[in-house]
Amino acid sequence: MNTLIWLPAEKIPVLIAFLCVAAALLGVFLLKRKGKSFKIRALPGASAIEEAIGRATEMGKPVFFTSGTGEIDRMATLAALSVLGEVAYKTAQYGTPLFYPNNDPVVATVAQEVVSEAASKAGHPEAYKPENVFFVTKSQFGYTAHASGLMERLKPAATLYFGTFEGESLILAETGFAQGAIQIAATDSTIQLAFFLVACDYTLIGEELFAAGGSLSGDQEVLGSIVAQDWLKAAVILLLLVGAILATFTTFNLASRL
Amino acid sequence: MTAGNFAAAILTLAIFSFLYRENPFFRLAEHLLVGLSAGYFTVIAVQGTLVPKVLEPLQAGDWWVVVPFILIILILGRLTEKTRPASRIPLALIIGAGAGVAVPALLQARILVQLSATMKPLNSAANIFILVGVITTLVYFFFSREHKGWWGKLATIGTWYLMIFFGATFGNTVMSRISLLIGRLEFLFGDFLGLIK
Numbered sequence: 001m002n003t004l005i006w007l008p009a010e011k012i013p014v015l016i017a018f019l020c021v022a023a024a025l026l027g028v029f030l031l032k033r034k035g036k037s038f039k040i041r042a043l044p045g046a047s048a049i050e051e052a053i054g055r056a057t058e059m060g061k062p063v064f065f066t067s068g069t070g071e072i073d074r075m076a077t078l079a080a081l082s083v084l085g086e087v088a089y090k091t092a093q094y095g096t097p098l099f100y101p102n103n104d105p106v107v108a109t110v111a112q113e114v115v116s117e118a119a120s121k122a123g124h125p126e127a128y129k130p131e132n133v134f135f136v137t138k139s140q141f142g143y144t145a146h147a148s149g150l151m152e153r154l155k156p157a158a159t160l161y162f163g164t165f166e167g168e169s170l171i172l173a174e175t176g177f178a179q180g181a182i183q184i185a186a187t188d189s190t191i192q193l194a195f196f197l198v199a200c201d202y203t204l205i206g207e208e209l210f211a212a213g214g215s216l217s218g219d220q221e222v223l224g225s226i227v228a229q230d231w232l233k234a235a236v237i238l239l240l241l242v243g244a245i246l247a248t249f250t251t252f253n254l255a256s257r258l
Numbered sequence: 259m260t261a262g263n264f265a266a267a268i269l270t271l272a273i274f275s276f277l278y279r280e281n282p283f284f285r286l287a288e289h290l291l292v293g294l295s296a297g298y299f300t301v302i303a304v305q306g307t308l309v310p311k312v313l314e315p316l317q318a319g320d321w322w323v324v325v326p327f328i329l330i331i332l333i334l335g336r337l338t339e340k341t342r343p344a345s346r347i348p349l350a351l352i353i354g355a356g357a358g359v360a361v362p363a364l365l366q367a368r369i370l371v372q373l374s375a376t377m378k379p380l381n382s383a384a385n386i387f388i389l390v391g392v393i394t395t396l397v398y399f400f401f402s403r404e405h406k407g408w409w410g411k412l413a414t415i416g417t418w419y420l421m422i423f424f425g426a427t428f429g430n431t432v433m434s435r436i437s438l439l440i441g442r443l444e445f446l447f448g449d450f451l452g453l454i455k
Binding site: 039 | 273276279280284285287288289291292294295296298299333336345346349352353356357359360361362364365366369370371373374375376377378379380381385389392393396397399400401402403404405420423424425427428431435
C-alpha cells in the first residue's frame with residue numbers, strides 16, 4: 001500500500017511543491033536576516049503609478065481604482081490590495097481624491113481598512129473617505145455599468161485596473177480611455193490582458209502584478225519573496241529540461257509522476 | 259410584443275446611449291441594474307447561504323453553526339466605529355483560509371499540470387516550440403535579473419510568444435463579443451421592432 005490514509009498518493013507532488021516554495025521563502029528570509037538586501041528590475045508600469053497620481057494632483061482630478069470582479073481568495077485581488085495601499089498612501093499625501101467602487105462586499109471591507117490605514121500612515125487620516133471606497137453590487141455588468149458611469153461623471157485623470165478581470169475589462173478601459181485618463185492595468189486574467197494592452201498606457205502582465213506591490217513599496221520582505229519566486233522559476237526550468245530530455249532519450253516518464 | 263420585451267428593449271437602448279455620452283437615460287438604466295442586482299444577490303445570499311447553512315442546521319440541533327454565525331455578526335461590527343475592530347477577526351479568517359485553500363489548488367492546476375503537459379519528447383517541432391515558449395516566457399518573468407545580454411535575448415523571445423498569444427486571444431474574444439452584439443441587435447430588430455421575422 002503506497003497511500004497513507006491522511007495523504008493520498010496523488011497529493012504528494014503538491015506537498016513536495018509546497019515544501020519547495022516554503023524552503024525558498026525560508027531561504028530568502030534567512031538571507032535577509034544576515035543583512036542581504038534584495039532588488040528587482042524596474043517595472044515601467046509600476047513606476048508610472050506615481051507619475052499618474054502626480055498628474056491627477058496637478059489637474060485637480062481624482063484617481064480611479066478598481067480590482068475588477070475578483071473575490072478575496074484570488075491572489076490577484078490580494079496583490080491589488082497591496083498596490084492599493086501604496087496608491088492610497090500617495091493620494092493621501094498629495095490630497096488627491098481616490099475612488100474605488102467594488103464588486104465584492106468582503107473585498108470592499110478589506111479595501112476600506114487598507115485605504116484608511118494608508119491615509120493614517122501618510123499623516124492624513126482625514127483623506128480616507130468611506131463613501132469613496134464602496135460596494136456596488138455582485139452583478140458583473142451591474143458593477144461595470146456603475147463603474148463606467150462613475151468614470152464619466154468623475155472624469156478621473158488616472159485610472160488603475162489591478163486585479164482579476166473578465167468581460168468588463170474592455171468596457172472599463174475604453175471608458176477610461178475616452179476620458180483621456182492615464183491608464184495602468186495589471187492582471188493575471190490572461191484573456192483580458194490583450195484588451196488592456198490595446199486600451200491602456202501601461203500594462204503589467206501576469207506575475208508583474210504581484211511584483212508591482214514590492215516594486216512600489218521597496219519592502220524587503222516582499223522583494224525577498226519575489227526573489228524566492230525567481231529561484232522557483234529556475235527550478236521549474238531545470239525540471240522541464242530534465243523531464244523533456246528523459247522523455248526523449250529514455251522510457252522514464254517524469255510527467256506522469258507529477 | 260410583451261411588456262417585458264418593451265422594457266428590455268428600452269433599457270437596452272438606454273445602456274447603448276452611453277456610446278454617445280453619459281446621460282440621464284443611461285443613468286436611470288445603470289441605477290436600475292445596480293439596485294435590482296443588489297436585491298437579487300441579497301435574496302440569493304439569504305436563500306442560498308443563511309437559510310440552508312445556518313438556520314436549517316440550527317433547527318436540526320447542529321449548534322456548531324453558531325460559530326460561523328457569530329463571525330457573521332462580527333462583520334456587522336463595521337457599522338459602528340466602536341465595534342469596528344471586531345470585524346477584522348472574520349476578515350482575517352476569510353483571507354487566511356481563502357489563501358490556504360487556493361495555494362494547493364493553484365500549485366496543482368497552474369504548475370504541476372502545466373509542467374506535466376510540457377515535458378513531451380522532443381521529437382516534433384510542436385513539442386520543441388512549446389518547450390522553448392514556456393522556458394523563454396518564464397525567463398521574461400524573472401524580476402531579480404535585468405533583461406540584458408543573452409538573458410535579454412531569451413526574454414525577447416518570450417515577449418514574442420506572449421504577443422502572439424495576446425493577438426490570438428484578442429481576435430477570439432472580439433469574435434465572441436460580436437456574437438453577443440448580434441444577439442442583442444436580433445432582439446431589438448426582431449422581438450422589439452418586428453423587422454426580422
